[in-house]
Amino acid sequence: MTGQSIIDRFAALLGPRGVITDRDDIAPWLTDWRGRFHGAAAAILAPASTQEVAAAVALASELGVPLVPQGGNTSMVGGATPPADGSALILSLRRMNRIRSLSPDDDLAICEAGVILSHLHEAAEVVGRRFPLSLGAKGSATIGGLVSTNAGGTQVLRHGTMRALVAGIEAVLPDGSVFEGLDALKKDNRGYDLRQLLIGAEGTLGIVTAASLRLVPAIAARAVGWAGVRSPADALALLRLAEARLGDSVEGFEIIADDGLGHVLSHIPGARCPIATRAPWHVLIEVDHADMREPGPAERLEDALAQALERGIAVDAAVAANEAQAQAFWRIRESLSEAERAQGPALQYDISVPVARMPAFMVEAADAAERAFPGTTASSFGHLGDGNVHFHVRAPRGTADGPAWIARQGQAINAFVHDAVVAAGGSISAEHGIGQMKRAELGRLSSPARIAAMRAIKAALDPRGIMNPDKLIPRAGEG
Amino acid sequence: MTGQSIIDRFAALLGPRGVITDRDDIAPWLTDWRGRFHGAAAAILAPASTQEVAAAVALASELGVPLVPQGGNTSMVGGATPPADGSALILSLRRMNRIRSLSPDDDLAICEAGVILSHLHEAAEVVGRRFPLSLGAKGSATIGGLVSTNAGGTQVLRHGTMRALVAGIEAVLPDGSVFEGLDALKKDNRGYDLRQLLIGAEGTLGIVTAASLRLVPAIAARAVGWAGVRSPADALALLRLAEARLGDSVEGFEIIADDGLGHVLSHIPGARCPIATRAPWHVLIEVDHADMREPGPAERLEDALAQALERGIAVDAAVAANEAQAQAFWRIRESLSEAERAQGPALQYDISVPVARMPAFMVEAADAAERAFPGTTASSFGHLGDGNVHFHVRAPRGTADGPAWIARQGQAINAFVHDAVVAAGGSISAEHGIGQMKRAELGRLSSPARIAAMRAIKAALDPRGIMNPDKLIPRAGEG
8 A cells, every 4th residue: 555655745746635545535436336346545636737637647657656547437347446456546637627618619628637528518508519429427427538438429420439529638648748739730740649549548658637629519400210120230221221311410320139128118117119019129310400401300310211111121110209209219228238237147248340240240149149158148239330239148047146157157258259259350349448357358359469569658658657557458468 | 771681681582573673763762752852772672462561571670671661652741762871771562552342331442552542532433432532642642651641632621631531550560560450440449549550650650551441422413612702711701601501511622812823823824713803812612412412512502602792701702614614723723832833932831720720820920921031922722621721931032043042041931930830739740741851840849748759659669760760750859
């Protein structure tokens, strides 16, 4: 555990509000929010400005004290949980929660790392714009964490991941120097793009302290539809049809297996199937317009769905008649994880493959997993248009002790699913990153060239190894 | 000069067609195409496959022989010219000129590094798609060079630079290992994005051997318009008006100073001003539709220009009545550099600032340069919507010896213009990269944090310093 004399040095830099040592105050931040990783830290550093972050990192570098950057602590992979041995301090960005500027003319917002996503949503709305990235944890997740994990969500189809929305970055590098890259230049060819390197680096190369983010016009009118289809291949055909007819106003396109819908209908009070005919697969589509042009999104979506029915791509379809119904359609999608948990223990994978291969992957990988692990049921749901689904393998019916099943079968099932993903040319982490959870699998499944390059970059920029230790980079022996 | 015994080792690897040693065959590739940089090399290596590139790089690493990757040799900054001391060999990618796949369904093309841009344009057209990046050197520039320099051009406003169009990369790293990143995943959060690092690295971190590139629908209908405006600020207002009314179908938006237009009218046979009223500034707008919907682009552009006239944003405007006229409008824009050269010696800068600041920069920086260097005239033209213009400072009228003027004044004017760019939060290289030409200025004008990070990454991935020596990374003493 880091000693008191070291903590005193940080307190001298950051003042009493800048160093938290009360055990009860620290406790909630030592465990990831899913309760799978547990760490220890003698203090949370809470700098209030970029200069204070820089001073803290310079001191940590001098003393060789590792730092674990933390925003909303909503990592799905233990990416913000300190090591268990107490060797590191947490560096929280939550006090840096200012929106430094918000310019509707330039469609840009400059946010400090600790700004909570939903606060940015609200601020953008006030000036007639929106920040088009959203996810379940929006009430806690912070801009710094979203940048550092290249977060995704349900609007990637149209607007891309965080990488596409970041126009500039300010960061403190591991030696305490400040990288000033907030200027939003559309063209800039001055060598290695350090911003791109910091996006998705999970805090292992430095601490993002602020970002320039792109805004888009507010939604003036939206329509949400539901369609039943026979297969993921038909769902993809429906997406292509929708894109051809509706262009990039298709903002959401989610695929849901009928068994997943069934779990929602069983476990979520008030949930109803939006269409009369149950089909093996379901699709939720959202179409957004930034203006009030005619025909509006509902009429255009109805037209597209009618075509899909006519061509036999969809077996049934409905467009929400009002905003309450639209929200009810989305609630089904958003309740899937909760309903699955109520259904019983499961292993969950956040994976991607090239979009064109996804329909076959969804069917074949699920069949193969069920054959390889008798009694399990496998299915997937999510962002078909991004080639990214959440692939679940559920424990055999009646499994009482979930953790015991996972302890017994988890590693083998992980390897099986990840191998299938790699064989399909995909990624074992589409959205959630690597953190602690997937570090060894990343090592096992990556080419030596990729791992060697990552290790070399890490060692070059963080030679003392103080930035977010034990995250992302496979250890020796892990690949 | 690299010795014969070393060349023999490469010949043993690559065969007789893979090593060019004839002086006459080598000569054209030792000088950049603008004739400003001159190098020496005992041989050009010309591998025919990724495996051969990997073998050649591994051998070069073993022997400590630097390699200068070369595609079409169209660098504007001496980025593909070997050092003058003959210590390096050129590694040409031109034999790797296969389009490995072209999938209109996935909107993807996998091209080897030596594919010439215009060949990709033609191949995409055949399958009803297009690759939406074009520039003057398209008949020579190759995919590998375009990726390695993050090339821009006239379609960036809508489709982005090469960075936005690259879906995957295959590259040989400086130790001869192959980075296999061609799979086009829309979401992939497996750590540091090595593809982003290689894009724009100018061959200093490895050799791009192939890329997956995004295609877009072919143009079904286009309209090209011309407007006269009073100022760059009005030009930007016109762009905003056009975007609001025409959405992202605005594919080209170029600003031209009236004196530049005058040079074209004086020097280019057959050139005519598209509008009756001369204005201080001119704008060329292109609107493209991928389908034949009504109203078509000409009607919509006429409508937008009519609004601009009504609101006093434009003083005169015209839409090309047919394709021949549309091409004539574009020819004015494309002839600007040639006309400027005919006008007399000039220093040319490829710079960017944030879009909103560009109108003021264009006026104020030109005024300031003319005051600081009496007799000179300064003006700019180019991609206003990208915040990127080509800024020219012309020698005083009657300057007979251009090179002598540049030798006398060049460094001071360079520093003056670059300082103004940095003061406006901009980049001294928007499109062309750094190469040899801007290396020292990059060092002078970048923060120590940025330069240190770039040097650390270079040393980490290329510890023997064999990849494109003396390019991009400022030398000791250069920052």
